[in-house]
Amino acid sequence: MHVRRCATVFLEPREEAGFDLDVLLSGGDGLRRTLRWLALAPHLGEEVEIDAIEREVLGAFSPGQWVDAAALAVHPAAAVQRLLDEGLLIADAAKHAQWRQRDEALRGVHWHPLAATLHAFTRWSGVDAVQNSKDSGTETAVQMREVLGAPPVEAARRGDGAPQLKLPRVEATDFDRLLARRVTCRNFDPARPLPFELFAQVLQRVFAAQAEVRVSADTVFLKKNVPSGGGLHPMECYLVVQHVDGVAPGLYHYQAVEHALEPLPAPAGRSWSDGSLRQFVQDMVAQQHWFADAHVVVLLSPRFDRTFWKYRQHAKGYRVVALEAGHLSQTLYLSATEAGLGAFITGAINEKELEQAFGLDPISQGALAICGFGWRGDRMDTAELDPAEAIWAPGPA
Structure with missing residues (x-):
């Protein structure tokens, strides 16, 4: 030995x-x-x-x-x-x-040692983030101020007192108005199915390969609608489909080249026939019940082995993977908003259960964040941050 x-x-x-x-x-x-x-x-x-x-x-x-x-x-x-x-x-x-x-x-x-340790030991299992906020008395912004004290200033000022150079505010365009409607959705309408074509359109715009560059028989680079470190696009998308016309509720893998869904079995001990899919989603997002009715839930799952093939033991390798999740989520927000839908992203997820459910090995492929989209409800039961009232009109006086 x-x-x-x-x-x-x-x-x-x-x-x-x-x-x-x-x-x-x-x-x-x-x-x-x-x-x-x-x-x-x-x-x-x-x-x-x-x-x-x-x-x-x-x-x-x-x-x-x-x-x-x-x-x-x-x-x-x-x-x-x-x-x-x-x-x-x-x-x-x-x-x-x-x-x-x-x-x-x-x-x-080829993980960087610190990145590997960070990834391995920040994964959750069975966490109830909502109950944790209740227990700590930090459910609302007012409570957070009382418990945690004043936060750092909302917008830093520098320049040591030198006069500011004021910039002009230009007239809003359609794109500006689209950005104004980009509000995280916490109120979905599960009674209104998402049309199949609209579902496919959002996936195509956000996650699909738009073109490819074939260097050799076994070396291919994809062009997508988001930037990616080294052009490697390691992010795989695993879906929980709940309310889409023509798609059976359940788990799927999205194949970005074929623009197709690959059905996956339910995790051991679970069956979607008993209506437990919504509870599965709620468990995966650490009991954030306001996301549980989303029509489509997307697990952003990077293949670390693809990124680290190039960036071996690289101090920035894990960072560019995390940045890609942000690029994808913003593209999802804008695509969903343009289509009249609501979207969200959260990092408060139970990674270990997600790995088990989708058959992922966290060494080579992880669970990084969950996003989703669907029809917004007509009533704001859970508060949404919309101070400009671009989505929610003020109620009666």
């Missing part, structure tokens, strides 16, 4: 404080502080607490050089065994194949 350290691991000395009456009575501040060492390895995706001995043993191994098992005798056997069992040390023995395969997969995608 041969052993090496996993490709990427960061060690965090995490201090935790809790009330202790004895500390208070002895003249202290009433808080007992404890220090824990946590190993953060992206191929595992879960924190692993280690002790001081295990920490030193882990640091003695190279991530790139295999060591023969005979050399392990210089280290405490119990520490080595636990690090092997947890997947922080990688062995080429058959019984350790699970962790070795995950570690090799991470190496093969």
Whole structure:
């Protein structure tokens, strides 16, 4: 057997404080502080607490050089065994194949170490963002001000007192009026089906390949209606279709070259025949119920292996992937608004459940954000930010 350290691991000395009456009575501040060492390895995706001995043993191994098992005798056997069992040390023995395969997969995608760790440890599972806001007393803007204090200024001013150069405000055009109607929709009308042609038009404008450049038989670049780092367009779109004429409710993969839907099975233990698709959407958007009735929900799922094929261990690789989600969502907003529809995007999503539902491996392909579109309802039950009243006319005095 041969052993090496996993490709990427960061060690965090995490201090935790809790009330202790004895500390208070002895003249202290009433808080007992404890220090824990946590190993953060992206191929595992879960924190692993280690002790001081295990920490030193882990640091003695190279991530790139295999060591023969005979050399392990210089280290405490119990520490080595636990690090092997947890997947922080990688062995080429058959019984350790699970962790070795995950570690090799991470190496093969060419992640930047910090980006891999950020991605792995900011994924949610089972989070209820709405209840969290209630519990923290920050549901409304007024509550946020009371609990969090004043926010940073809404628009910074610089120039050290020098006179400003005022710019002219030009007369609004149709495009300006379109931008004014670009308001995040939180009130969808599920009783009004979305026409099939309109559904197809939005997907074509936002997500479809418009042309391609074939460099060789196995190297193709696509032209889409949004910019993409390196022209690689790694973003795949997975759909939850709820209220579209001619499309059965369920999960789909959108094929950008063929401009076609590929039906996907329901996740294990779920069936859409019982009307649970709406609850599935609500679970995936961390209980933000105002998005649960959207006619079409789109998971933006980047193929990291495509972007990192070019940008290997690149400090900016993950950033350009995240930027692409913004480009797509803005194009969706404008396309939906022009068609008379509402749109939204949210980063408050339960990534781990989404990965399971759509069969995604977060090392090579992740869940980055969820957007969607559909008919806006005729009543604003949930507040929308529309201060210019471009969408919602003021009510009766």
